[in-house]
Amino acid sequence: MGEPETDRPSMRAFRIAYDGRGYWGFQRQPDVETIEDEFFEALRALGILDESARKPEGYAAAGRTDRGVSALAQTIGLRCPAWCTPRALNAELPGAIRAWASADVPSDFHATHDPELREYTYYLYAPEADRELLEAALDALSGTHDLRDLTPDERNTTRTLETDLEDNALLFVLRVRAGGFARELVRRLVALVRSVATGERPFSHVERVLAEERLDGGAGVGPAPAYPLVLTEVAYPDVEFAVDERAAASARAVFEQRRIEHATRARVAGMVADGIQ
Numbered sequence: 067m068g069e070p071e072t073d074r075p076s077m078r079a080f081r082i083a084y085d086g087r088g089y090w091g092f093q094r095q096p097d098v099e100t101i102e103d104e105f106f107e108a109l110r111a112l113g114i115l116d117e118s119a120r121k122p123e124g125y126a127a128a129g130r131t132d133r134g135v136s137a138l139a140q141t142i143g144l145r146c147p148a149w150c151t152p153r154a155l156n157a158e159l160p161g162a163i164r165a166w167a168s169a170d171v172p173s174d175f176h177a178t179h180d181p182e183l184r185e186y187t188y189y190l191y192a193p194e195a196d197r198e199l200l201e202a203a204l205d206a207l208s209g210t211h212d213l214r215d216l217t218p219d220e221r222n223t224t225r226t227l228e229t230d231l232e233d234n235a236l237l238f239v240l241r242v243r244a245g246g247f248a249r250e251l252v253r254r255l256v257a258l259v260r261s262v263a264t265g266e267r268p269f270s271h272v273e274r275v276l277a278e279e280r281l282d283g284g285a286g287v288g289p290a291p292a293y294p295l296v297l298t299e300v301a302y303p304d305v306e307f308a309v310d311e312r313a314a315a316s317a318r319a320v321f322e323q324r325r326i327e328h329a330t331r332a333r334v335a336g337m338v339a340d341g342i343q
Contacts (some may be wrong), residue, residue: 075145077124077175080152081167081307083317085324086136087293088162093130101163102127105142108158114146122146126177128300129184132250134292141300143177152313164317167307175305183243185299186252188290190238192260197231200238200263204229206272207255215281216255217248225251241298253289260290 082105090098094106106122109115115122128141152165159165192200207213207227214223228243240259242252258275261267275287 073147073149075123075147077143077145077171077173078148078150079141079143079169079171079175079177079302079305079307080155080165082140082142082163082165083138083321084136084140084163085321086131087134089133091131091133091135092127092137092140101131101140104160104163105155108155109144109146111158112150112154114150124173124175126179128177128181129247129297131297132253132292132295135295135297136293137297139299140297141177141181141302143171143175152310153316156313156316161320164313164320165310166314166317167309169305169307171302171305175302177300180302181245181300182303183245183299183301184247184297185241185243186247187296187298188240188242188252188256189234189294189296190240190256190260190290191236191294192238192264193236195238195260195263196265197233197238197263199269200259201231203259203262203269203272204231204240206276207259211276212278213248213251213255213276215275216258216287217251219248223248227255243299250289252295253292254287256290256295258287261287 082101084101086092086101088099089101089104092101094100094102106115109122110117122144124143124145126143128139129137131137131140152168155165208229210224210226212224213227214220217223225244225246225248230241232239240256242255258267258272262269262272275281281287
């Protein structure tokens with residue numbers, strides 16, 4: 067007799083949401099906790115990944131988010147049995163990491179190389195910023211440019227970006243979309259447009275960043291903080307994800323509780339700050 071259909075491995079993709087603030091990024095690193103470490107431990111607990119194996123068969127992830135960066139739509143592909151569902155993964159994953167949807171994908175699917183679009187969203191607190199300057203700086207960076215001064219990468223730095231901006235209470239919501247992103251690109255882009263919108267640097271500095279001659283020294287652009295950044299979308303051609311309703315409900319409950327906790331902490335901190343005369 068052959069393997070039961072549910073035990074026979076095939077390529078599947080999973081949508082993963084996580085609060086990245088307690089982790090040193092997505093990708094495994096020596097001696098620190100990462101999202102990938104937790105995912106592999108869950109697979110080992112489920113008997114899908116052998117203790118001696120470095121990674122699962124067919125494994126790849128859509129993005130290597132930095133330390134502190136969160137995700138709504140991180141996408142992981144691997145060969146696994148059909149019974150490996152989002153809710154099965156959630157039974158072994160810590161609460162800060164939740165699987166919530168999945169898709170059957172072709173055998174040659176590669177979560178890193180196949181996306182046609184990725185989207186990052188940054189929640190920027192900058193009450194002193196001029197909205198028109200912020201929007202103008204984003205518009206100037208949209209389109210196809212060599213963005214080598216907005217990343218530590220030395221090659222493959224030309225990207226075609228789409229950007230948009232909206233207001234949300236005290237925050238500016240910046241969305242940046244592209245087929246792929248160089249390291250720290252979104253965080254450095256945010257730092258650049260913020261410095262222009264707050265008057266720290268003139269608008270001409272955006273044009274200088276896009277010029278052929280490289281920046282150096284104090285003229286360079288460092289990254290904005292990581293924790294307000296979220297990987298919000300990864301789109302693949304001809305891949306339809308099915309939401310696992312029980313897993314999604316679990317994920318919503320976890321993150322709703324975190325929202326309540328942080329809103330309460332913000333109120334307490336605000337009361338203390340306001341009370342110091």
